[in-house]
Amino acid sequence: MKKRVVITGMGIYSCLGKSLDEVRQSLYDGKSGIVLDPQRKEMGFRSGLTAKVDMPNLKGILSRNQRVYMAEEGAYAYMATADALQQAGLDQDYLNTHEVGILYGNDSSAEAVVKSTDIMREKKDTTLIGSGAIFQSMNSTVTMNLACLFKLKGINLTVSGACASGSHAIGLGSLLIQMGLQDCVVCGGAQEVNPYSVGSFDGISAFSIREDAPAKASRPFDRDRDGLVPGGGAATVIIESYESAVKRGAPILGEILGYGFSSNGDHISVPNVDGPARSLEMALRQAGVGIRDIGYINAHATSTPVGDKNEAKAIAKVFDGYMPEVTSTKSMTGHEMWMAGASEIIYSMLMMKNDFIAPNLNFENPDEDSAKLLIPAKRVDKHFDMFLSNSFGFGGTNSTLIVKNL
């Protein structure tokens, strides 16, 4: 029999705040975390828009020899994970004596690659790159660092599924717990914010150029959207078998009921409708719930013209005859990419626990597809007990999670 999977801890470090309380308040107030970064314009970016995320100062918390192997996103993930472990009541003694795993979404670590390449070109001597770059530059930089820092002894690997990485990490962790292979897994997603990491993305004209009004730039589902705004940070969700959580006396915040996934088998960057729709349907099937059980949909919608259009079509197709509120928190955060699938579980959890749905900022005029959804531009004060969260990525990878309030 499948084991039940519950959420016992959450931690987040994002442009909306550095704690659950700060982030909850930002969501409630509909606060945008988007700014214009002058450095990007100097570097030749088409769009200088980005989420603003402050680098945590880990000096005094971790030693030099612990920090040197951590890339920017690793530092964010450390902060989020320390908070999540604390909320879950998982102290170092427990981690030392149990097989707690880590599955984290991450799909790039650009800055160390660029900087070490600069040294190779200039100095013609690889020793001068120093010791940190190899560990900072691998996609698995977050899991390799956190597993060592927190002495984790269970599964230890990174999930790279483009902008669905964080969601897949939680979904795959849930399957391991359902099957009884792990009792507790640290899941999440991290996203670097440095300009090097998104220069090539900017180069394909994917970003909004509404630079005169940064807070207006990310406008998922709005008729006049013109591209996404890159964001980042890290989000950690501690998932655990129900039995383990009860045995430990841990706070039980919610239950992961369903994980759906699919691949479009289509274009590398242009999403379709069928793939996402199949992901939603699979999640509902796995959860054993109907569309009327879903009280809120946290959409993937990134504010790109075709992505939002096709997601709206997929949601309308699956939610035929019943439509709960649909919003994209990316209207506040920008697109947190590898982190988004995990952070949006936390954003949705904070809303579900506090009886509100954050506004879909900048939704001023629908297009013909978003008009078929129920998209509130203002905050809705409402109690709901189940949400569905979508995450889609390049290459046509799709992930959908359904979480129930407990």
Place this chain on the structure above:
Amino acid sequence: MEKQALIEKVNAALAEEFEKEITDITPDANIKETLELDSLSLVDMVALIEAEFGVKIKSQEIGGIKTFAELYDFLEERVK
């Protein structure tokens, strides 16, 4: 560079990079023990010395530099 100035510059750079008190660094102290260097962070010391002095300690030379005094002598010779 005068040797005393060189010593002060080396000590300041090493103390800052490896987060040690400058008073921990004495001529006869063992470098690896004092700075808590392992095989990885030893690479960082080589990179730091190159960045500060333009002098690369080759892998066959590093074994002969155990104390800070030996490092100062090595650098005095190379910086000239």
